[in-house]
Every structure is written in structure tokens, then in C-alpha cells.
Amino acid sequence: MKGDDASKNEQNQFEGLIQGLLNDEYGCSDDFLQPDIVAGLRNNIQGLFQSGDLKSAGLGNKDVHHKNKQIRGDKIKWLEEKSEDQFEVAFLTKIADFVTYLNKTCYTSINQFESHYASYEQNSFYKRHLDQFKNDKGRKFSLVFYLNQDWQKEDGGILSLYPKDKAQKDISPMGGRMVFFRSDEMEHEVHPSFTRDRISIAGWFKS
Ligand code: OGA
Ligand code: MN
Numbered sequence: 001m002k003g004d005d006a007s008k009n010e011q012n013q014f015e016g017l018i019q020g021l022l023n024d025e026y027g028c029s030d031d032f033l034q035p036d037i038v039a040g041l042r043n044n045i046q047g048l049f050q051s052g053d054l055k056s057a058g059l060g061n062k063d064v065h066h067k068n069k070q071i072r073g074d075k076i077k078w079l080e081e082k083s084e085d086q087f088e089v090a091f092l093t094k095i096a097d098f099v100t101y102l103n104k105t106c107y108t109s110i111n112q113f114e115s116h117y118a119s120y121e122q123n124s125f126y127k128r129h130l131d132q133f134k135n136d137k138g139r140k141f142s143l144v145f146y147l148n149q150d151w152q153k154e155d156g157g158i159l160s161l162y163p164k165d166k167a168q169k170d171i172s173p174m175g176g177r178m179v180f181f182r183s184d185e186m187e188h189e190v191h192p193s194f195t196r197d198r199i200s201i202a203g204w205f206k207s
Contacts, residue, residue: 013029014097018106020180021181025164025182025185025186026179028178028180030174032094037087038147040086042148045117049197053077054117055075055077071129072125076117076119078115091145092113099205102205108141110140111207112138113205114206116201121197126189130186139205140205141180141181141182142182142183142204143204144179144203145178145202145203146178147201151172151174156192156194158191159179159189159191
């Protein structure tokens with residue numbers, strides 16, 4: 001069981017993400033998970049890279065599956081819902097708690113979560129896009145959880161968000177940082193990283 005302080009802290013994080021979404025069209029929470037969990041997940045994706053288990057990501061879902069490096073250059077691997085890896089379990093458990101909180105406080109009726117590791121090799125990017133597919137409206141909210149160690153400005157890899165009625169927002173992909181926005185409304189873009197691979201877990205709440 002989590003102590004009172006831990007669950008209070010967790011609630012504050014969830015509340016911060018939700019308030020950000022309501023006020024600014026996106027939420028951002030640093031240190032969403034403890035550094036040892038971020039390190040474990042980072043280690044996992046590095047292992048997947050070495051074993052050749054990261055695959056070029058497609059565009060759109062099932063029926064449109066052309067790969068196009070001009071639009072999107074990340075390599076991915078989907079997380080298993082029933083993972084037994086302790087770091088993935090820690091991540092998925094916290095996400096499940098967030099879903100419970102969202103559904104309770106915002107009546108969102110989220111009933112599914114999907115997520116994948118993503119690695120953007122040096123100089124690869126993802127052009128401006130929305131996360132909701134034209135032929136599948138299931139994705140309601142998007143999140144990105146960054147795994148990069150000591151990411152610096154010179155490393156590039158900025159996430160730009162383009163809210164409808166507000167100025168562009170640039171976010172650095174610092175390890176431990178969580179970003180949260182609506183899949184059908186927030187256009188966004190991943191800029192090239194200049195110096196090294198840019199690693200994360202991207203996920204979607206569905207209903
Ligand atoms: C995506 C995406 C953003 C990021 O995977 O759809 O937009 O910052 N990722 O990695
Ligand atoms: Mn996206």
C-alpha cells in the first residue's frame with residue numbers, strides 16, 4: 001500500500017496534468033515517476049534496440065501502413081498489457097491510477113490504454129500531426145513520457161505543441177517528464193535531435 005503522502009503527491013500530479021489540459025490545452029509533469037524507474041525503462045529500450053526489436057513505425061492504422069521517413073522516423077515497440085517487467089509494471093500501474101482519477105473527476109470513460117517505446121535516431125523527426133486517425137476515433141488523450149538522460153538544449157529533439165488559440169509551446173524531452181493533451185485537437189511535431197537517439201514511451205487513452 002502507498003502511504004498517505006505518496007498518494008497525495010500522486011493526486012497532485014494528476015490534478016496538475018488535468019488543470020494544464022483545461023487551462024493551456026496541455027499538461028506537463030516533471031518527475032512523473034522516480035529516477036530508478038525511468039532508468040529501468042531506458043535500459044529496456046536500449047536492450048530492444050540492441051536485439052533489433054524496435055521496428056520502423058507506420059502511418060495511420062491497419063489499412064494505411066506505408067512507411068514514410070519523410071513524415072515519421074521513429075522506431076517502436078508496443079508494450080504488453082500484461083507485462084511482468086517491474087519497470088513497465090510501475091509505469092502501467094501509475095497510468096492505470098491516472099485513468100481511474102480522470103474517469104472519476106472528469107467523467108471521461110477511458111477504458112483502454114495502448115503505448116509503445118519510441119526511439120528517434122539522430123536527425124529523425126515526426127512532422128506536424130494529430131494522433132487521432134480519420135477512420136478510428138478511439139484515441140481521446142495522448143501522452144508522452146520521456147526517458148532521456150541529461151538532455152540538453154543542444155541535443156534538439158524539441159516537441160512543439162500548436163494549441164488552437166494560443167502560441168506554440170516548445171517542450172524539451174527531459175527524462176521523467178510527462179506531457180498530456182487531447183489526441184483529436186492538439187497538433188504537434190517532433191523536431192530532429194542533433195546529437196543522439198531521443199527515447200520515450202508514447203501512449204493513448206481510448207474509449
Ligand atoms: C507520437 C508523438 C511526441 C514526442 O508518437 O505520436 O507525437 O514528443 N510523439 O515523442
Ligand atoms: Mn503524435
